[in-house]
Amino acid sequence: QVYTVPVSKLPALHEQDLWTSLTTVVMVVRSIQHWNQTTHEVQFYITSLACDAHKIGSAIRQHWGIENSVHWTLDVTFNEDECRIRSLHSPQNFALLRRIALNALERESSFRRSIRQKSRRATMNDQYMLSVLAAALPNSTLS
Numbered sequence: 001q002v003y004t005v006p007v008s009k010l011p012a013l014h015e016q017d018l019w020t021s022l023t024t025v026v027m028v029v030r031s032i033q034h035w036n037q038t039t040h041e042v043q044f045y046i047t048s049l050a051c052d053a054h055k056i057g058s059a060i061r062q063h064w065g066i067e068n069s070v071h072w073t074l075d076v077t078f079n080e081d082e083c084r085i086r087s088l089h090s091p092q093n094f095a096l097l098r099r100i101a102l103n104a105l106e107r108e109s110s111f112r113r114s115i116r117q118k119s120r121r122a123t124m125n126d127q128y129m130l131s132v133l134a135a136a137l138p139n140s141t142l143s
Helices: 053-078 090-107 115-124 126-136
Strands: 002-006 024-034 037-047
Touching: 002 053, 024 053, 037 053, 053 090, 053 115, 090 115, 090 126, 115 126
Parallel strands: none
Antiparallel strands: 002 024, 024 037
């Protein structure tokens, strides 16, 4: 459930003038079903978008769709959240390499397993590693 309130209808927020173009406060209430238990989660957002709950709800769902597919996969497969690379351009470089590896593993189709299983197989089997690398190349003829 998505609820929106125009900022103009609320009491002044703390240091509101620092939030340029702030127009809407959003509250999202999620119900999550775990086997026999339902939990509720509430999140708040602020935005410069017009006060349209349907449009804002779609934007939030789209964001979490990306988070749940790409970022979750990167974390599960490559333990991205545990990475301690912090200096200079290294974090961006390794993030790019992880995404390239993820795309290559997703494109490789001869071994129908999870991305994690494909990754492990590529570390243990040089021939399979070559097929993963070949899958990453456009119009590849490597075999």
